[in-house]
Amino acid sequence: MKxxxxxxxxxxxxxxxxLINIENDDYEVRWLTVQLLGDAMREKTSxxxxxxxxxxxxxxxxxxxxxxxxxxxxxxxKDELQSDLTPRVxxxxxxxxxxxxxxxxxxxxxxxxxxxxxxxxxxIHSGQDWAIRFVGSPIGAPFLxxxxxxxxxxxxxxxxxxxxxxxxxxxxxxSIIYNAPSPGGWQVVGRTPVKLFDLETNPNVPYxxxxxxxxxxxxxxxxxxxxxxxxxxxx
Amino acid sequence: xNTANISIERVGYAVIQDLGRPGLAKLGVSANGAGDQRxxxxxxxxxxxxxxxxxxxxxxxxxVFVTDADLLICVTGAAKTVLIDELPHGTYETLVIPAGSRVxxxxxxxxxxxxxxxxxxxxxxxxxxxxxxxxxxxxxxxxTSGSQLIVDSSFDMEIPGxxxxxxxxxxxxxxxxxxFTLTATLGPDVSRLKGxxxxxxxxxxxxxxxxxxxxxxxxxxxxxxxxGEILSRGVPIGAVEVPPSGELIILLRGRLVTAGxxxxxxxxxxxxxRVSQARPGDSVAISIIDMDRAQLELREMETKIxxxxxxxxxxxxxxxxxxxxxx
Numbered sequence: 167m168k169x170x171x172x173x174x175x176x177x178x179x180x181x182x183x184x185l186i187n188i189e190n191d192d193y194e195v196r197w198l199t200v201q202l203l204g205d206a207m208r209e210k211t212s213x214x215x216x217x218x219x220x221x222x223x224x225x226x227x228x229x230x231x232x233x234x235x236x237x238x239x240x241x242x243x244k245d246e247l248q249s250d251l252t253p254r255v256x257x258x259x260x261x262x263x264x265x266x267x268x269x270x271x272x273x274x275x276x277x278x279x280x281x282x283x284x285x286x287x288x289x290i291h292s293g294q295d296w297a298i299r300f301v302g303s304p305i306g307a308p309f310l311x312x313x314x315x316x317x318x319x320x321x322x323x324x325x326x327x328x329x330x331x332x333x334x335x336x337x338x339x340x341s342i343i344y345n346a347p348s349p350g351g352w353q354v355v356g357r358t359p360v361k362l363f364d365l366e367t368n369p370n371v372p373y374x375x376x377x378x379x380x381x382x383x384x385x386x387x388x389x390x391x392x393x394x395x396x397x398x399x400x401x
Numbered sequence: 402x403n404t405a406n407i408s409i410e411r412v413g414y415a416v417i418q419d420l421g422r423p424g425l426a427k428l429g430v431s432a433n434g435a436g437d438q439r440x441x442x443x444x445x446x447x448x449x450x451x452x453x454x455x456x457x458x459x460x461x462x463x464x465v466f467v468t469d470a471d472l473l474i475c476v477t478g479a480a481k482t483v484l485i486d487e488l489p490h491g492t493y494e495t496l497v498i499p500a501g502s503r504v505x506x507x508x509x510x511x512x513x514x515x516x517x518x519x520x521x522x523x524x525x526x527x528x529x530x531x532x533x534x535x536x537x538x539x540x541x542x543x544x545t546s547g548s549q550l551i552v553d554s555s556f557d558m559e560i561p562g563x564x565x566x567x568x569x570x571x572x573x574x575x576x577x578x579x580x581f582t583l584t585a586t587l588g589p590d591v592s593r594l595k596g597x598x599x600x601x602x603x604x605x606x607x608x609x610x611x612x613x614x615x616x617x618x619x620x621x622x623x624x625x626x627x628x629g630e631i632l633s634r635g636v637p638i639g640a641v642e643v644p645p646s647g648e649l650i651i652l653l654r655g656r657l658v659t660a661g662x663x664x665x666x667x668x669x670x671x672x673x674x675r676v677s678q679a680r681p682g683d684s685v686a687i688s689i690i691d692m693d694r695a696q697l698e699l700r701e702m703e704t705k706i707x708x709x710x711x712x713x714x715x716x717x718x719x720x721x722x723x724x725x726x727x728x
């Protein structure tokens with residue numbers, strides 16, 4: 167992960183965690199460094215590392231404070247950041263989605279905010295591949311780049327108490343898929359019938375940070391044809 | 402090995418629980434598990450179980466049950482007493498329950514979480530290695546009157562030395578009131594707090610919107626300024642967040658693994674257990690300590706737990722109860 171322009175800061179984050187911030191002017195370098203550091207730290211469970219969350223520009227690392235301490239974790243991080251950057255080869259996934267209506271209750275609002283038609287919203291959202299930046303909560307939610315709407319879509323003024331599982335929501339220039347019923351504050355444009363999180367498979371989600379997702383618009387009448395777990399779907 | 406059927410006769414809110422699913426944040430799976438981890442561990446340790454065994458977590462209510470086989474149990478957490486066939490016994494004590502007994506664990510006056518440890522293995526479904534309920538996994542079943550719990554245990558009354566009280570281990574534990582004093586270390590965004598560390602010198606009130614994901618606190622609004630949004634990033638359990646409204650949110654074990662509000666402090670491990678006992682309307686004071694003291698506090702707590710474990714082990718062995726031990 168060696169890069170002359172990349173520096174980082176280490177912060178104590180309670181008695182059993184640290185937060186590593188990666189600094190670099192290049193968004194992609196920053197993100198890739200975060201992800202590779204995250205992967206490396208996940209291999210260190212035998213040293214007392216418990217959880218690692220690598221997101222956009224920071225890596226959260228929790229540990230067993232009876233086994234290892236903050237400065238020892240910082241030392242490991244420093245060593246890992248000395249190794250070379252190897253970009254990932256992304257996998258591509260196609261995710262069917264029903265836009266609008268009860269499936270995407272906020273799509274009209276999003277169109278209005280952007281000053282474009284609903285069809286334009288759909289075209290922009292499904293028109294290109296989006297990178298998965300990280301996998302987060304609720305269970306296995308992919309946090310995606312895009313869509314490139316003309317304006318940054320704000321969060322809902324009043325968060326929704328229950329997003330239906332499969333809801334695809336946007337906020338700013340980001341997109342997320344809710345794999346579980348969840349409260350949420352993002353604007354829902356559509357819903358996928360495919361269940362992405364599967365307890366029976368290992369790993370439980372088929373994708374990881376760096377992979378690409380393309381949304382494929384389908385009709386509500388096709389919902390039941392797709393109402394399956396992801397690993398059962400042949401695209 | 403005996404199989405005991407425990408019939409729940411009366412209960413408010415209770416679930417089968419364990420220490421949760423740490424280590425799965427990479428999948429966006431929350432830790433969950435017993436809100437008061439220390440009390441859950443002690444309930445297991447005092448009946449000879451490994452810390453990680455399933456226990457019953459009762460929240461703010463009575464639990465009444467009848468067993469059809471002999472049991473070795475221990476009650477920890479907020480409850481103050483255990484009635485066995487109407488005779489009162491102590492919590493944090495290893496108790497023998499003869500078959501046919503009715504056990505009443507009265508709901509607590511202060512605090513809210515009570516743990517019932519039972520020697521042996523509770524039957525139940527696990528997901529991703531844990532019994533812990535998780536609303537996102539749509540997993541976990543509330544016990545109701547009429548629910549049956551099944552336990553496989555090597556304990557029975559034929560075992561020698563079963564007179565009550567079986568043991569009296571002196572177990573240091575929390576005494577709850579309406580007031581909770583917590584310790585925390587400063588968080589990464591404390592510099593955004595206009596009042597700095599002084600902002601914490603006040604009492605906060607637990608709001609009713611609190612749940613297993615987060616506890617909301619009201620108080621004199623904290624001024625976090627208008628600096629830009631924080632990109633989603635990993636957050637620890639116990640993080641003290643300040644949303645733009647200025648109230649405090651303490652993230653609990655059901656927290657989503659990433660969040661974007663400024664984190665001004667993080668509760669110590671010991672205080673996360675403690676705060677999980679606070680109810681809406683209770684008051685919470687947060688005192689900021691340095692990291693060395695936080696770690697010392699943590700090590701002291703763990704030393705006491707390990708010491709208890711070894712005392713229980715020795716006591717069980719001295720009565721020839723080796724087969725009951727799994728810790």
